[in-house]
Amino acid sequence: MVAALSRRALVSLPALAALSACTATGSDRSGIVVTTNILGDLVRNVVGGRTEVTVLMAAGADPHSFGVSAQQAASLERAELLVHNGLGLEEGVLSHIEAAVATGVPDLAVGERVDPIDYTADETAGQPDPHFWTDPVRVSEAVDLIADKVIEHVAGVDADEVRASADAYRSQVDELHADAVAAFEQIPPEHRKLVTNHHVFGYLAQRYGFEVIGAVIPSGTTLASPSGSDLKDLADAVAASGVPVVFADSSQPERLIEAMAEETGLDIAIVPLFTESLTEPGGGAGTYLEMAAANTAAIAEHLAPQ
Structure with a gap:
């Protein structure tokens, strides 16, 4: 009996060694890994170059459909801190985030910590809305949350310097x-x-007193598609409200909005906004500050009386 147990213990040793080789310990971890490029910009402004920040999603990436490479997945488990949006935004990365957290990687799900709201329309009603960054007040709260986590978990950073960078930003x-x-x-x-073009401005609407009439894609994710009846319902709402413009994500094709206009005969202007992702530098939304300012200017220009 004892001999059998000893043989089983010996056999298990290589497996345990392999497992420990694949999972970084606290002392082996380094740097910060961030999922979205919007959060990446916030983190870099807080950190100020004091530690390495790896952002998984490149400029223009759709966080709903983005998937990580094997190398990126491995980087999650080697991080000192993992910063992600949460609330269902990173649909293709969630399993890797959960796996990294299960190995002991400290994480911050920013959206879950800034008083999230729920969607209020269509089939998404009652589900959490992850698009908190359309409200600068919540982004300001996020900056402090990120600073706290960096100071707590990232070795070698000076707490006073991080606080100063966070305060300035x-x-x-x-x-x-x-x-x-x-x-x-x-x-x-x-x-x-x-x-x-899809439900993304609920936080902005709540903060600044807007009413969201509807979205061409009746969902909080770009992965959904509208039906003919969806387009008809939205067109009826637009006609009844007298809305003169539809705001569409700058990276998405306009064919769905154009189809709605063709189907109903409504004369609707289509104005691009930056919603899910930053652009390359010079693309109009190379930073969060640039992105939000551009959206504010576009909305004000097209809705204010001329």
């Missing part, structure tokens, strides 16, 4: 919010109505 985000308040005050309340 948060001041810029707060200024962005003040600018948005001033810009949107030029839009009468009865004109503060949004139609988009």
Whole structure:
């Protein structure tokens, strides 16, 4: 009996060795891994170059459909800190995030910590809305959350320096919010109505007193597709509200919105906004601050009385 147990113990040793070789310990981990490029920009502003920051999603990536490579998946388990959005945004990366956390990687699901709201329309009603970054006030809160986690988990950073970087960047985000308040005050309340290509501006609407009339894709994810009846319902709502413009993601084709206009005969302007991802530098939304300012300007320009 004892001999049999000893043989089983010996046989298990190589498997245990292999497992430990594949899973980084706390002392083996280094740097910060961030899923989305929007969060990556926030983290880099907080860290200020004091440690390595790896951002998984390149400029223009759709967080709903993005998938990681084997090398990227391995980097998650070697990180000192994993920063992700949560609330179902990174649909193709969730299993890798969960696997990394299971091995002991500290994580911050930012969206879950900034007073998230639920969708209120269509089949998504009651589900958490992950698009918190359309509200600069919540982004300001996120900056402090990131700073706290960096100081707690990343070796070698100076807490005072991280706090100073976070404070400086948060001041810029707060200024962005003040600018948005001033810009949107030029839009009468009865004109503060949004139609988009999918549900992404719920936080902006709540913060600045807009009403979301509907979305061409009746979902919080770009992976869904509208039916003919969806387009008809939205067209009826647009006609009843008198909304003159549909705001579409700058990276998405406009054919669905154009199809709605053709089907109903409505004369609707299509205005691009930056929603799910930053662009390359020079593309109009190379940073979060640039992205949010561009969206504020576009909305104010097209909804304020001329």
